[in-house]
Amino acid sequence: MTVAVIVKGWPRLSETFIAQEILGLEQRGLRQVLVSLRQPTDKAVHDLNRRIKAPVTYLPEYLHQEPARVLRALAAARRRPGWRAARAAWIADLRRDPTRNRARRFGQACVLAAELPADVTWLHTHFLHTPASVARYTALLTGLPWSFSAHAKDIWTSPAWELREKLAEARWGVTCTALGHAHLQALAPEPGRVELLYHGLDFARFPDPPASRPARDGSDPADPAILLSVGRAVEKKGFDLLVDALARLPAGLHWRWVHVGGGDRLGALKEQAARLGLSDRIDWLGARAQDAVIAQYRRADLFVLPCRTARDGDRDGLPNVLMEAQSQGLACLSTRAAAVAELIEDGATGRLVPPDDAPALTAALESLICDPAGRTALGAAGAARVRRDFGCDSGIDRLFARFTGGDGVHYGRMSFVGAAACCALHG
Known part of the structure; x- marks a missing residue:
């Protein structure tokens, strides 16, 4: 079979978990074609993405940019047996969500149907x-039948009515955290419609952890403790809280914070750091390809990701960067937000503090900066746990079995015949 994999943007630096899955399925023999709703915006590209051989089709990002292509697709769509059902579903959605975005998605679907x-x-x-x-x-x-991989923002910012309807129509779906799985299962029409599959990591892409790390304890101004964060500067990552927490650390404690990532709030974050007098203690590296990120994991002393739930409900799933940091034996400090506790056990394989609690974050930072032996123990325990329980192979094997289980083509043909018969019966 051939699967058309629909993504919002391709390639994206922040979505290695998607590229990892696509490559893994490709290596197992599944033919895929990639369909992107947006043109790429990141300047760098992971080597992981370059290894994928599947062809990529870019749909019109905005319908007015390619009017002839869209009009041809609409004309072809109107001749399809499924036109009435698709149009009715779209009109019902548009009444509840009267936005340009909703109109754009239907136009993109018509183009995709015409060009598959x-x-x-x-x-x-x-x-x-x-x-x-x-x-x-x-x-x-x-x-054609369809299935989904649900992740984080899509689960928590989509209205319940829309999730229910998609869950009812999708053949099956998977999601990557127990928290998200429970939420979707509660909305699904039947048990088993959604399966829990952690993304995990392909450890073949990561070196073994460093044999040792410098015993920095924050006492030497010439050799400060290196704190690392990797993630986009968006509300749910909590980096503004981290800047506040860093400003509360004792003046005699020597540290340097390295941030890797872009994001809409990066400018505001830099301004906040400047106001608090921290600019000369921070390195803003911007978005980087994965080999450069791995190098930062290996030179850092502590990884910090103070996740929170954003005001619009957006939240992380299980951030891949935490697993990546742990793969390199790097001690991690995060919060009990999202699904982080599914990976990190506080005090055993890392440290967790309450979300949106700057004093608690400051206290944990100070304790960990001053305790290199404790960081080493947490890093080693985290590395052992992630490599034991969060490899990607079992999940990709399960997906491959889902796609090639024998009912895909048959189901697709039966769906098409059923749609044609329905249209014939109802004129």
């Missing part, structure tokens, strides 16, 4: 929000 390679027998989407809307409308137009 003839050998595509299944649609799979990453994220249950906008990419899944395109997958759903395309499935209705073509009669």
Whole structure:
């Protein structure tokens, strides 16, 4: 079979978990074609993405940019047996969500339906929000079955009515945290519609942890403790809270914070650090490819990611960067937000503090900076746990079995015949 994999943007530096899954399925023999709703925006590209051989199609990011392509697709869509069902679903969605974004997704679905390679027998989407809307409308137009991988923002910022309808129509889905799984299961029409599959890591892409790390304890101004964070500067990552916590540390404690990532709030974060007099103690590295990120994990003394729930409900799932840091034996400090506690046991494989608690974060920072032996123990325990329980192979094997279990093509043909019969019966 051939699976069309629908993603919001390709390639993206922040979505190594998607590239890892696509490559793993490709290496197991699954033919895929990639469909991106947006053009790439990151300047750097991971080597992981370059290894993927699947062709990529870019849909019109904005419909007015390619009017001829969209009009041809709409004309073709109106001749399809599934047109009425797809249009009815879209109109119902548009009434509840009267936005340009909703209109754009239907236009993109028409283009995708018109341009799908003839050998595509299944649609799979990453994220249950906008990419899944395109997958759903395309499935209705073509009669093909579809499935999904749900992650974080898509689960927590999508309205319940939309999740229920997508869960009812998708053939199956997977998600990457027990927290997200429980939420989706409560909305699903039947047990077993959604399966828990942790992303995990492909440890073949990561070196063994360093044999040792310098015993920095914050006492030497010439050799400060190196604190590292990797992530976009967005509200749910909590980096503004971290800047406040750093400002509260004792003046005689010597540290340096390294931030890797872009994000809409990066400028505001830099201004906050400047106001608090911290600019000369921070390195803003911007977005980097994974080999450069791994190098930072290996030179740092402590990884810090103070996750929180954003005001719009957005939150992390299980951040891959925590697993990556642990793979390098780096002690991690995070919060009890999102699904972090599914990976880190406080005091055993890392440290967790309450989210949005700057004093608690400051206290944990100070304690860990001053205790290199404790950091080493946490790092070693974290490395052992992540390598034992969070490898990616079992999850990718399970996905491959899902796709190639024998019912994909048959289901797709039956769906198409059913849609045609329905239209014939109802005129």
